[in-house]
Amino acid sequence: MAAYICTRFCINKFKDSVRFIPRRYRVKSKWAQTRPKFPSTTIALQNFDATYSIQLGNLWPSVRVAMLSEQKYGALINNFSSTASVITSELQAEGCIDFIGSHQHSKDSMPLHKDSAEVDVSKLATQEPTISPDIKCLVFPQGDISRFKPSRQDSSGLLGYYLLDAASVLPVLALDLQLGHAVLDLCAAPGGKTLALLQTHTVSFLLANDSSGSRTARLCKTLQSYMPRENLEENKIQISSFDGCKLGQIEEKRFDRVLVDVPCTTDRHSVMVEDNNMFNRSRTKERQRLPLLQIQLLMAGIHAARPGGDIVYSTCSLSQLQNECVVQQAICQAQEMGISVQVQDLGWLTRCFSNTFYFAPQLSVGELVLPHLCANFGPIYMCKLRRSN
C-alpha cells in the first residue's frame, strides 16, 4: 500500500538512519513558519479540560472524544424546493431518518440514556407545545457515520437541503411558532436556524439581524438559495446589520418570538479548527467579554418580545458561564427593570428526541445537547423564557 511508504516518516533522531525523501530545497517551508508554538486549538482544549471536567464530571471524557472527532450533520429539508419530497425519499432510502417526524413512532429504538426512558405520563398530558410537522431534518441513525452529499438545485435553482448540526434545529422547535407570528432572529447569520424557522410557513414577519456585515451578506445569499423570491419580499422578511444589543430599544415589544442565538466559544470549532479561533491569544479580551455580550443580547431579545411572547436563548457551547449563568443574570436584570420573565420547561422537547440526542442531565435552567460518539451532534444549549409584562 503506497500509503505506508515509510519514507514519509523517516526517523531523523537516530544518527544512523537514512533519510529517504530527497530534499531538493532545504529552506523552511511556509507552514513551519506560521505554525504557532501553542495552537489555539490546544489552548481551547486545555481550557475545556480544566472547566468541563468539573462541570460534567465523568461525562467529560465521552464529550471530549466526540468533540475531537467528526461531527454529524442533519439535512434540513427545504420544503420551498420542488424536489423536497423526492430528496427526502432518496435520503430515506440511504438509511436516513427524519428525527422530527419520526419521534412519535420511535418508542422501540433505544434512548441514548437510561433516565429519559421513564416518561412521566401525567406530565405528558398537559398542554404540550406541538412540534411543527413542516420542519424535516434527516439524520443517519445512531452509530452510522455516513455523510451527506452536497445539496443540489431544483429546476428553479433552489437547493434541496441545508446541512447543519441537527441539534441546532432544537432551539427553533423550542420557539413553538404559531401562525401569524412576528419573529426576530437577533444573531441570524449564516442562517441555518433562520431557514429552519421559515420552513414552518407560520411566520408573518421576520427580522433577521446580524451585526457582522459580511455574515449578513452570507445570510442573504443563503436565503436566496433556499427561498423563492416572492417569500423574500420586504413586508415578510427584513435583514439588518445592527448591533443586536441596541435592537431591544429600537424594536421594543414587537415580536411574538425572539431567537437569541448568541456568539459563543463555539466549543467544537475551537478544539478542531485553528482559523478564526476564539482562543487565539489576540482574542482573549473578546472571549472574556462574551458572557457580558451574551447577557446584553439576551436582554435585548427580552425587550424586543411583546408581553406574552417567548424568547429562546441558545449557544453552541457547554460553558455554564455562557449558558445557565447568562440566563439567570438576564432574568435578574429584567426583574430589576420591572420586566418579569419565566423559564419555560423544555422537558417535552428532550423527551421527544432522547433517541436522537444525548441530553445533559439536570441543568438548573435550560437543556443541553452533549456530543456523544454514537450521536455526534451539539453542543447546543437552549433555554426558553416567557415575558409576562
Place this chain on the structure above:
Amino acid sequence: MDASRGHMSFCSTRQDHHQSSHTSQVPERPGAQLNIRSLLEMGFSETQADEMHEGALKSRGKHIPSILTVLLLLGLNPASILKIMQKCPEMYSLKGAEIQQRIDNLRKLGLVEGSLQRVISHYPKVMVLPIKRVNMVSRLLKEKCHVTVQQVTDILRDSPEVLEEDLARLEYKFQYAYFRMGVRQAEMVKAKMFRLTLSMLRCRHCFLERRGLYQTPDKKGQTLILNPLLKDFICVSEETYLTQVAMATAEEFHVFCKLIEREQEEEFSNEEQELDDDDDDDDDYDEKHWKTGYKRDKK
C-alpha cells in the same frame, strides 16, 4: 477401505510422477518413505495417521517423512505435529532439510528450547517463511527500530506475526509508538505491541488520547497526566480495555474506530496530493505530522 489404504504406498503418486517426468529432483532416502504403518511406528494413533495421510495427499507433499522426523526430533509430539500440519498445510510441500535450516536460524536468533517449540506450534507459518525474510525482519527491528538482540528474540517469541508484516508498515507501527505515543522499545516488547495491527494500536491509543487519558510526552518525556502503561491497554481484551482503562462503552469505541479509519485514509490521500503539489519539506516534518494529525484544519 481402511485396509487398502493401509497397504497403499504413502507416496505412490509422487513416485509415478517421478518415473514419468524424469525430474532431476533428488529423491529422499528410500528409508524415509512413509506409509501409514511408519506413521504408526512414529507414535501417531490410527486416526492421527489417517488424517496426516489425507492432508499429505491433498497437498501433494513429497517429503513428509523427513518433515516429520525433523519435527519429532524437535521434541514435538504426534498430536501437536498433526495440529501444526493442519493449521498450516503449506508445511507439507516443504523439505525436511529446509525446515531444519529454518529451525536452526530461529535458534540463532535466540529462540531457546521451549520457546522455539511454542512458536512453531502456535504459529507454524514461521516454518514456511524463507530465512531471508525472517532475517530481513529481524534486521529491520534492530537497525530501524533500534531494538536489542534480546528484544528481537522476545518479539519473535511473543509476536511471530511480525514476520509476515509488510516491512514499511512494521516500521511505521514502531514509529507510531515511538514518536506519536512516546513509548520506548522495552515497553513495546513487554506489551507485546508488535502483535497488534497498526489500526488497532491507533484506535486504542487515539481513543484514550481524545478522552483525555493519554498524552504524548514532551521532549523531556513529561506529561501533565499519568499515562496508563502500554501493556495495560494493548495487551488486554477489548472488554478489559473499555471497562478498566478507557471507561467507555463498546458502541462508542466501535464508532470511533470507524471514524479513525476514515480520518486516516483521508489524511493519507491528502498527503499524497500535497506531495504532488509541492515538494518542500522541513526538519519538523514528522513531528508536525504526529503531533497535529487529527487537529489538522478542516477547510
